[in-house]
Amino acid sequence: MxxxxxxxxxxxxxxxxxxxxxxxxxxxxxxxxxxxxxxxxxxxxxxxxxAPALVEVLQRHLSPQHTDWFAYTRDHPPAQESVAATLSRELALPFTADDVALTNGAFAGLTICLRSVCDPGDEVVYLDPAWFYYEPIIASVGAVPRPVALTPGSWRLDAELVAAAITPRTSAVIVNSPNNPTGAVYTDEEYAALAEVLREASARNGRPVYLLSDEAYRRIVFDGRSCPSPATHYPFTFLVHTYTKTLLLPGERVGYVAIPPTMPDPAVLRRALTVARLTTGWAFPNNSLLFALPELEQHALxxxxxxxxxxxxxxxxxxxxxxxxxxxxxxxxxxxxxxxxxxxxxxxxxxxxxxxxxxxxxxxxxxxxxxxxxxxxxxxxxxxxxxxxxxxxxxxxxxxx
Ligand SMILES: Cc1ncc(COP(=O)(O)O)c(C=O)c1O
Incomplete structure (x- = not known):
């Protein structure tokens, strides 16, 4: 058969x-x-x-320090608080621990966001060139990938191209900066233009067009740049981060999805993200990484x-x-x-x-x-x-x- x-x-x-x-x-x-x-x-x-100091942190958190060390653990307030403190400082927005949903990396982060906001047949817009897993991940939640081809060579975020790709079935747009593979880091001006487009599209569609901001490389920026985030421009944003790049440990899976404090009615989304993690094969980090996170926040490549x-x-x-x-x-x-x-x-x-x-x-x-x-x-x-x-x-x- x-x-x-x-x-x-x-x-x-x-x-x-x-x-x-x-x-x-x-x-x-x-x-x-x-x-x-x-x-x-x-x-x-x-x-x-x-780095030996990084290995030491990982080793120390693998040794059980109480009998619950290896119990089922979902979120972990000290880890969420350390992420919220970093984001509040970097983005000048008052993130709280509750705004942070810990994951086992950006694969999971992107998947749980899409599973939370896409119905089967919904469309998800993303910008090509793109990380090669967006298309399969979008298809895996039953949504339809809608790639938008950027202008070769410049590869800048073009809000007008995104506007042209949005339809009444669009439930999400994915952007990625610093961008894999183009290396572009998008500016606040580019994000402001995109936010305007998404606000108009949401009003037209009568439902939010969510923005998934894949910031996997947000700490890998060159020539003294900073890394702006669209979370400061558009409330319906999921900020997806992973430590696998910052620490260059892709086999050690830990990251998060953060929603900005400006997100309307966040309780509904927080609940959806929790159940999405439970039903996406337990997409929480392993306990040792969860407990190590406040210290890992202090390490970077x-x-x-x-x-x-x-x-x-x-x-x-x-x-x-x-x-x-x-x-x-x-x-x-x-x-x-x-x-x-x-x-x-x-x-x-x-x-x-x-x-x-x-x-x-x-x-x-x-x-x-x-x-x-x-x-x-x-x-x-x-x-x-x-x-x-x-x-x-x-x-x-x-x-x-
Ligand atoms: C743009 C982008 N997003 C997400 C990911 C996935 O990150 P992780 O392996 O930490 O889940 C990668 C990994 O290469 C990536 O390049």
Whole structure:
């Protein structure tokens, strides 16, 4: 008898197959990764041991300190209070502990928000280029993904394009800044224009168009920038954050969804977010991370070395014939290939042991995404290989996908 996969999971699987699945299944990444001399610039994974002080915090909170240490724990007021204090300081809004719903990362944060506000068949607008999991996550809750293509090269948040994509079925818009993969950090002016569009659309539709602000990289900003949030412009905002980037520990799952103090009738949403976490496979953080959170709030990756790697890689890529805009934040750089075939360029670099992501799978055809989480030694080797590997067009043409 044939399997019968649910409609939502069929749609999510198809979306996955068009995005990240296409790369993992059609490139040699899975075969080459971890091989001798292979440098993985495709994903933002750590390649060095974490700081000993951070490991000590994690270890200490894994040792039970009372008999309830490993009991079912949902929210944890000291953790929520520490997040609320940070957000209040950074965004100049009086967040309280109750405004903070702790999660096991931004995957869960985005999912519980969508599950809370989307009916089956509702539309969710997001901006392409985009993180490759938005489309499958939106489809998995029974909603319809509506990507909006931004202007290539500038990649700025264009409120008019968002306005044109909103329909009476739109229940949410997702924005992501600092943006993976473009590296753009949106400004307060851009958010003010977006807020205006969303206010008008909500009034027209007779229901709120919620804004999901994916701020996974809000602490990874370069050149002395700060990271504005649309939560200060638009009350119907969910601010989604995760510590996996700030601490560069993607396998240790902890994050939150915060609603701004300006959100009308917050009790209804708080309850929905709690039940969404319960019914999304217990999307709360593990206790050790929950208890460690007030201390984890005090730790952060050093951003300066990432910024320095960005500068070295920008120069090397330009020298090798790629067009590159220095990213304003995140772990990534986007490089435009000279002849528009990102898959072919990724395959040529793959032959030289450099794994990079063809950004077609993130809605940026003709671009490659490179990660800045490599070590200095890996970067030096990468630069050497880019120098010696200026690939010819003929070579590209011969590469089969
Ligand atoms: C833009 C963006 N949002 C969300 C996530 C998910 O974060 P986490 O793995 O902490 O849930 C990522 C991870 O790469 C990301 O790049």
């Amino acid at each position: 044939e399997h019968r996969i649910s409609r939502q999971m069929t749609d999510a699987t198809d979306a996955y197959g068009r995005r990240l699945g296409a790369y993992l299944e059609q490139s040699s990444y899975s075969r080459l990764r971890g091989g001798p001399g292979v440098i993985d610039l495709a994903f933002g994974d750590p390649h060095e041991f974490p 050093q951003v300066k070395p990432i910024e320095q790697r960005r500068d070295l890689l920008v120069d090397a890529l330009r020298e090798a014939g790629y067009e590159v805009q220095p990213s304003e934040g995140t772990f990534y750089l986007l490089a435009r290939v000279p002849d528009a075939d990102d898959w072919a360029h990724a395959a040529v670099l793959e032959e030289r042991g450099l794994l990079v992501l063809p950004a077609s799978v993130m809605g940026a055809p003709g671009y490659l995404r490179l990660s800045l989480t490599v070590t200095d030694d890996m970067l030096e080797e990468t630069i050497g290989r880019l120098r010696s590997a200026r690939p010819s067009t003929r070579e590209h043409a011969s590469v089969q996908r």
